Amino acid sequence: MVTETSTQKTTPSIGDYLRNNIREYGLLVALVVIMLFFQVVTGGVLFKPVNITNLILQNSFIVIMALGMLLIIVAGHIDLSVGSIVALTGGLSAIMLVKMGIHYSLVVPLCLILGGVIGAAQGYWIAYQKIPAFIVTLAGMLVFRGVTYVVLQNRPIGPFPKEFQVLSTGFVPDILWFANPLPGTITNLFALVAVLVLVGLAIYAGLKDRASNEKHGTENEPFAFFALQMGIIAVVAIFLGFQLSTYRGLPNVLVVMAVLIALYTFITTRSTIGRRVYAMGGNEKAAKLSGINTERLTFYTFVNMGVLAALAGMIIAARLNSATPKAGVGFELDVIAACFIGGASASGGVGKITGAVIGAFIMGVMNNGMSIMGLGIDYQQLVKGLVLLAAVFFDVYNKNKG
Amino acid sequence: MDNIILEMRGITKTFPGVKALDNVNLKVREGEIHALVGENGAGKSTLMKVLSGVYPAGSYDGEIHYDNQVRNFSTISDSEHLGIIIIHQELALVPLLSIAENIFLGNELATNGVIDWKQTFARTKELLDKVGLNEPPTARITDIGIGKQQLVEIAKALSKKVRLLILDEPTASLNETDSDALLKLLMEFRKQGMTSIIISHKLNEIKKVADKITIIRDGGTVETLDCHNEDISEDRIIKGMVGRDMEDRYPPREPKIGGMLLEVKNWNVFHQHHRDRQFLHDINFNVRAGEVVGIAGLMGAGRTETAMSIFGKSWGHKITGEVSMHGKPVDVSTIPRAIDAGLAYVTEDRKHLGLVLNNNIMHNTTLSNLEAVSSAGVIDNHKERTVATDYRSKLRIRSHSIYQEAVNLSGGNQQKVVLSKWLFTNPEVLILDEPTRGIDVGAKYEIYSIINQLAAEGKGILMISSEMPELLGTCDRIYVMNEGRIVAELSKAEASQESIMRAIMRSGEKH
Ligand SMILES: Nc1ncnc2c1ncn2[C@@H]1O[C@H](COP(=O)(O)OP(=O)(O)OP(=O)(O)O)[C@@H](O)[C@H]1O
Ligand SMILES: [Mg+2]
Secondary structure (H helix, E strand, O other): OOOOOOOOEOOOOHHHHHHHOHHHHHHHHHHHHHHHHHHHHOOOOOOOHHHHHHHHHHHHHHHHHHHHHHHHHHOOOOOOOHHHHHHHHHHHHHHHHHHOOOOHHHHHHHHHHHHHHHHHHHHHHHHHOOOOHHHHHHHHHHHHHHHHHHHOOOOOEOOOOHHHHHHHHOEOOOOOHHHOOOOOOOOOHHHHHHHHHHHHHHHHHHHHHHHHHHHOOOOOOOHHHHHHHHHHHHHHHHHHHHHHHOOOOOEHHHHHHHHHHHHHHHHHHHEHHHHHHHHHHHOHHHHHHOOOOHHHHHHHHHHHHHHHHHHHHHHHHHHHOOEOOOOOOOHHHHHHHHHHHOOOOOOOOOOOHHHHHHHHHHHHHHHHHHHHHOOOHHHHHHHHHHHHHHHHHHHHHHHHHO | OOOEEEEEEEEEEEEOOEEEEEEEEEEEEOOOEEEEEEOOOOOHHHHHHHHHOOOOOOOOEEEEEEOOEEEOOOOHHHHHHOOEEEEOOOOOOOOOOEHHHHHOOOOOOEEOOEEOHHHHHHHHHHHHHHHOOOOOOOOEHHHOOHHHHHHHHHHHHHHOOOOEEEEEOOOOOOOHHHHHHHHHHHHHHHHOOOEEEEEOOOHHHHHHHOOEEEEEEOOEEEEEEEOOOOOOOHHHHHHHHHOOOOOOOOOOOOOOOOOEEEEEEEEEEEOOOOOOOEEEEEEEEEEEOOOEEEEEOOOOOOHHHHHHHHOOOOOOEEEEEEEEEOOEEOOOOOHHHHHHOOEEEEOOOHHHHHOOOOOEHHHHHHHHHHHHHEEOOEEOHHHHHHHHHHHHHHOOOOOOOOOOEHHHOOHHHHHHHHHHHHHOOOOOEEEEEOOOOOOOHHHHHHHHHHHHHHHHOOOEEEEEOOOHHHHHHHOOEEEEEEOOEEEEEEEOOOOOHHHHHHHHHHHHHHO
16 A cells, blocks of 8 residues: 555644643643742742751652552542551551550561551452442541541650651751861752752753654654753752752651652653553553453552551651641642642543642642741632642643643 | 535644644535545544534634535534534443433423423434334433444434434444445435435445545545446545555455464353353354454354453353363463463454553553563663554554554554554464454555465464455455354355355254
8 A cells, every 4th residue: 555654744833842741831830930929928938948848848748648649540549548547557656666665677667568558458449349449448548547546545646766756857967068168058068969969860861861762763842841941940959959958958758759759750651560550540441451450450559559658657757756646637638639730630541740749849838838928727728729620620621622 | 406505615624743634625415415435544534523513613724614604613512503413433322321311412301400201202202213213212222232322323313403414434333234224214314305424434335325425535635426427436436545546455365274273162151241141152163373264243143252251251251161272271361361372352342442542552552562662660662662663654553653642543543553552462363353343445455464464474363343245355264153152164165245144044043
């Protein structure tokens, strides 16, 4: 046959490109705008080194759980129980550390495993018994909260040993103190250097990727976009790194969070597991007929969520220096909202880690900014709700227009 | 009769990166049956979506004149008000609702929101009589066959006072009897003065009913043929579609049949949902290396169910029997195991079972064999791209790139993506279920060529098809199925339309 393989191809213009990727750029722009807005209305408090540190400490667990939640939402499910898992694992860690005096190096892995077991317990009903995740995890939310009250006997437990608190309130020590050129302003040189190195690596990796795309004849995004995007990210990162370096340096949780974000970005974009989760969320029947063990995959997304929720639970307990049965109430909503603001689709198959992380930060900056402004929790909820609706409307509007 | 009811002038429609329609013209006279033909992805469905307001005015260039007035439809209901009703390539019925409820969905016969069921049923009965469908108005859509569902769609169109009926591949999934009934109905409507536009890849049907044929190629109008002026042959239409003469519908092949590949023995399967009803009885068949084996039969004979039950037990329950490859029993109890055993199954339902529609061509192509483009669970982007690009050009998948989402491909090109996916698993036996449904003549030829090539490489092909000429043209051996049993096995010499039909009839009498 001599028919032409492709229909006429018009090279995508910058406009086309922008339109196709409006969601991602829109999200980044929204975050920057929201940050600037609160920077102004709080009279410059938002970007103070202390507050940036606070922001990270307050939001780390939302971000960490959003990583797991994104996978679950992409797979076409939902998990309402994470807030209760946070409370339960936090409580159990307290009992082991404080009451039973077990060493933290044993407690941390034990709690992570426990989170995995809790996730597995729910995943079993969802994946193999085909009970909707909404119902199973709603039950889980009630059950695990109840269990927490029972094991904690309705009382907070604390304080924790110092070594355990370091998990969430510690900072990476300044191993470069001897080379500090500005001892007056910079108090933790390592923070700044680490950020600079990371930014450098990111730009290098980006350029290398473009070069290899070029070599293999794959289209790149326009260079102007690449440069602009990298530029914005670099400026923001370096600014934040500098601010942190004038305070106590890099919080430990920031390091944990960054490593996890990188890991999950890799899993979702480059690994076969990630690809299969997206395919399963997009069309479960087709994925199954393609030889994907959809039950097992679903099961493991919930195990994974449980582990991440357990990690979050310990971070929260360590930060508050006490485990209470009320910990994590309503967190599931913040985590789910972060994913949807970040562009995940409620019907599955669509969503990105970067989106969920930015979504989590949008929620975090709003929480933090409104608290500084002295807005009550009532107004905070109202505003967050409206932002969620606006973000999802933006998605739907874009899709229909396209 | 000489009244032009519709004229579309200079229609151009662009999707990001693709020009789907480029200055298309279409003129339809009142009371005629106008056929729209063209290769997969030529732009037929897109043109009809422009006409019916699925793509609103402003999203395309050009003019629509209907009843001698320029019309700018911004929604489907705008066009429906003027009697333009479209029945899409994919039926839009709600499976769990009754026929009556589906027909009046959105137009319920109600006063103050209270449905008048008596009138609804009476009207439904009337409409069903008109389309010749003998089913109670209360029957649920899931419980009637696809041919009848098609008739329900038409009844629904009639309920809306249709003047211009557009049918996008209405017979693609119908068997011959049902297709004939539908075409007769169209001719009946023509007598009553209704105008219709029909899109189809079945040229014999077009020839039977059409007054005019407009051919579209690569998003542009090629010509309009008047069937009353001259006798238009199928070859003439094909020439317009592909832009040159096509000698043969089936590529030539020298069968080189080798040793035994797939053998299925005493296969018994119970129904997936009605769990105590046995659906398949004592199925025995085999496929040798280098052989193309067909399974003929009417809709509902159990052909798809046979294939799916073998492929990882993905249909049915209480499955018993033995499957062997190369004379050795193999485990096909899960889909991954069936794939490992060397089987591949190309589904007949590409939208629901074949593709992840919101994933791109590349991701769909590699989905069943991700291991081959990854190491230690990490996907090698360049390898994956190379594979997808290869298949895209080998199978001539018409798209702007391998990154185009499957949902935006035309029906025929979607089929090729599903085929790519399974070819990439490098199976020993490829089971094809209606592989050319909704596919144009040129692409069919390409698919037959691929089949031949696979056979020449020593693979076995099992082909399920409702198009008898296709089975006769490609297969070395044909099994005939009816009511869950294999009722005949015909060699190439014995096989003919008559012998196949005779086998079906005879078995029907016995039970
Ligand atoms: N929403 C969309 N986005 C991008 N491209 C599209 C979209 N819809 C259709 N196309 C492209 O427009 C072209 C025409 O598609 P169309 O569905 O009209 O073909 P067709 O003639 O109906 O083919 P078939 O016979 O296979 O149904 C194809 O190349 C298709 O990929
Ligand atoms: Mg079409």
